[in-house]
Amino acid sequence: MRYIEPHAHMVSRVTDDYVAMVTSGCAAVCEPAFWAGFDRSSVQGFHDYFCQLTEYEPKRAARFGLPHFCWLCLNPKESEDAAFAKDVLAIVPQFLDRPTVLGIGEIGLNKNSRNELKVLEWHVDFAARHDQLILVHTPHLEDKFKGTRLTLDVLRADSRIRPERVIIDHVEEHTVKMVLDAGFWAGMTLYPETKCTPARAVDILDGYGQERLWLNSACDWGVSIPLNVPRTALEMRRRGWSAEAVDRVIYQNPVRFLSQSPRFRVE
Amino acid sequence: MTRQQVLDLYFLDARHKLIEIAAFLDRVDRGSGEADFRLDAFREAMKHLADGEPKRAETILMALSDPTREPIGIAPGKGAIGAWPGRS
Numbered sequence: 032m033r034y035i036e037p038h039a040h041m042v043s044r045v046t047d048d049y050v051a052m053v054t055s056g057c058a059a060v061c062e063p064a065f066w067a068g069f070d071r072s073s074v075q076g077f078h079d080y081f082c083q084l085t086e087y088e089p090k091r092a093a094r095f096g097l098p099h100f101c102w103l104c105l106n107p108k109e110s111e112d113a114a115f116a117k118d119v120l121a122i123v124p125q126f127l128d129r130p131t132v133l134g135i136g137e138i139g140l141n142k143n144s145r146n147e148l149k150v151l152e153w154h155v156d157f158a159a160r161h162d163q164l165i166l167v168h169t170p171h172l173e174d175k176f177k178g179t180r181l182t183l184d185v186l187r188a189d190s191r192i193r194p195e196r197v198i199i200d201h202v203e204e205h206t207v208k209m210v211l212d213a214g215f216w217a218g219m220t221l222y223p224e225t226k227c228t229p230a231r232a233v234d235i236l237d238g239y240g241q242e243r244l245w246l247n248s249a250c251d252w253g254v255s256i257p258l259n260v261p262r263t264a265l266e267m268r269r270r271g272w273s274a275e276a277v278d279r280v281i282y283q284n285p286v287r288f289l290s291q292s293p294r295f296r297v298e
Numbered sequence: 299m300t301r302q303q304v305l306d307l308y309f310l311d312a313r314h315k316l317i318e319i320a321a322f323l324d325r326v327d328r329g330s331g332e333a334d335f336r337l338d339a340f341r342e343a344m345k346h347l348a349d350g351e352p353k354r355a356e357t358i359l360m361a362l363s364d365p366t367r368e369p370i371g372i373a374p375g376k377g378a379i380g381a382w383p384g385r386s
């Protein structure tokens with residue numbers, strides 16, 4: 032079995048996770064820029080984080096034979112301070128040409144506030160001006176439905192945005208249809224308590240087709256399971272999916288989307 | 299999958315979750331003091347389990363969601379709690 036982990040926060044994980052992923056068939060890992068669990072106090076803090084994502088973490092992954100790619104941005108949990116967000120966005124161009132950067136992400140909304148929305152619009156404009164792929168985070172729990180709708184409004188309002196170059200992540204049963212109907216890719220995050228379980232993710236694949244969907248563990252510093260993509264492959268097999276059908280969802284789909292960036296390469 | 303296959307694969311898991319919910323509600327009953335809007339939201343959402351309509355997962359997620367369209371003024375914090383206070 033082979034798979035891509037298209038959304039994992041490896042800077043928060045231990046080296047044993049790399050070993051487990053690679054020995055389970057992981058062929059590449061992609062790391063969106065994210066909240067550290069606390070607010071960074073300066074633009075320099077983001078500078079250092081972007082260095083970690085583009086320099087140190089690819090080296091650490093390479094020690095286990097795993098290609099590591101990343102996405103850059105200021106995440107929605109830190110975008111309430113719009114002036115600060117603007118300063119952070121101003122340093123992103125320094126990193127855009129680095130060889131493992133795939134695009135802008137994970138941008139989006141958290142509590143669906145006006146400032147978050149403004150910062151989302153800046154990121155979308157930035158991605159359009161720099162011709163970057165986009166990875167969107169959708170809010171948690173009670174805020175997800177509203178936030179997904181607001182995000183789609185922002186993306187659709189910008190005529191430069193091509194839906195096939197945008198993935199909207201963390202969809203569930205109540206948001207997947209609006210994302211796919213609008214032509215975007217959708218990501219399902221496999222968490223033990225929130226978002227999707229493996230069983231529900233396979234229900235969604237059964238119900239909404241398998242063309243523009245991918246699976247990820249979004250493992251980070253919180254309760255999360257780095258091997259949840261291969262565990263969901265097991266769920267598919269238990270339900271009678273063929274090995275080829277499983278491969279299409281956990282390997283070929285992410286490769287198809289990510290290969291829109293010339294930097295994304297897997298053996 | 300046939301219904302038999304679904305039952306073979308998932309019945310024990312679903313049974314386990316059903317009893318966990320029952321035990322949770324008993325635990326809340328035994329607790330002291332006032333509950334809050336989360337318990338009302340939970341009880342409301344639970345009604346959809348037995349209403350015989352399709353897409354129960356989606357309906358329950360919607361019952362626990364903020365359905366409004368306007369962005370809020372300022373984010374009150376970073377976390378979410380799992381139910382929307384505006385409904386009760």
Ligand SMILES: [Zn+2]
Nearest residue numbers: 063065137249
């Ligand atoms: Zn993430």
